[in-house]
Amino acid sequence: MAYGKKVLDHYEHPRNVGSLDKDDAQVGTGMVGAPACGDVMKLQIKVSNEGVIEDAKFKTYGCGSAIASSSLLTEWVRGKTLAEAGEIRNTDIAEELALPPVKIHCSVLAEDAIRAAIEDYEGKQAREADAPDEAQLAEAV
């Protein structure tokens, strides 16, 4: 299969590969896909107190288009608010990378990944708000 230039560029020079501390309250992790289907994406975002994504990292098991979709996504979400990031659509990714129809599912997976990461972050924040913070705990002791 012939790959588009942008897919090849991301595949050969993937941006923001790596992992963030998944236990950090500022970090949201989205893991989507399944090995049996031939693609798994892990996308992590680090969110500032102002609700801006200040860092994003990914790791992807999958074809070149899946790697490129997730790599592109990390570039796009950096500097965006959670609301802005949540508006990224798979069609934007597919268009930017000129994915052929058979590879559209890679962009869908990327959209799922950012949503899952945002959800994970928001879930953590909600739990954080419910739980007493460390300072209070220290006083209680």
Next chain:
Amino acid sequence: MSELNLPIYLDYSATTPVDPRVADKMRQYLTPDGEFGNPASRSHSFGWHAEEAVDEARKQVAELIGADPREVIWTSGGTESDNLAIKGAAHFYQKKGKHIVTVKTEHKAVLDTCRQLEREGFEVTYLAPQANGLLDLKELEASLRDDTVVVSVMLVNNEIGVVQDIGAIGKMTRERGIILHVDAAQGAGKIPIDVHEMQVDLMTLSAHKIYGPKGIGALYICRKPRVRLEAQIHGGGHERGLRSGTLPTHQIVGMGEAFRLAREELTEESARIRALRDRLWNGLNQMEEVYLNGDLEQRVPGNLNVSFNFVEGESLIMALKDIAVSSGSACTSASLEPSYVLRALGRNDELAHSSLRFTIGRFTTEEEIDYTISLIEQAVQRLRDLSPLWEMYQEGVDLDSVQWAVH
């Protein structure tokens, strides 16, 4: 060290280049100064000379498999031979019974032909191979019935290169008067074949897998006991009415020469190719989580099918621009399905998605193998660094225990 020509061709099971000695021979049967006649022309020397060349080639093809030249007819290739053998025998003997036995890992030319016969009212049993790719002969024997008319088992599997014990199968089918068809497209010229010793009734042969041209194949049809077929292509009655159509002399001469060379060089060549294959496997096997697909012992010399766990096959192929190999994952053919052959062995989807087939041939060199090993090592390392599955494996997570959102 000799100079490397990139990309390196390691896909000899897909097709082979025509041996220059074969091409030289073929050239003599095309142009006005050559023997371009129609072998069916009986009234002049153009036809007679072409017919002589066809007869010589028929002899050369027969010799490689221990057959009589009268047992060989020309076809357009492996697919047509499979169709003619299975449909031809099933149709001819359908009064005797309408049951066919084959294997899940056969080539599509066999499987799809069987599907067509199912639509025509035949019943087909598709046997699953064992985890090493080999057929359980007891299971095969148990599947044979009074109304079984054809058994079709390939000699060498195209994806994993395992060699089935055709001699043992031939004994079973001959005793019961069942026609045995063997697709030997991937086996001829790579391992010794004697159709009479193996008690094979029909054998598919192809030229382009052993340094002959594409577009030409043959079908061996046993004379003793006599096996009869219903023709699938009708016309001028060529090939004793079994396969009409003007014989392509240059292709036939090419196939004959390719088979002659294969027979003369088989012993020496398979030893050389086996050494290269083992060198490749020893190199790749230095890495962690690398699995061989298919039996290593009962296998053709040139085939190596390997799964690189936690790396997806298509992305691996993308990283290997300098080597031509094929992926067990059929993503590239737009179906997104992992190899049905590896699935039939019981390999899990991950390993099936992570597999590459390397096939080594006549023009492969040691330098090419060494270069390939280093390229693969780099690519696998790079993709594992990118792989969340590898990361989880390193952290000791059991991937089978993870609840994946299957999409």
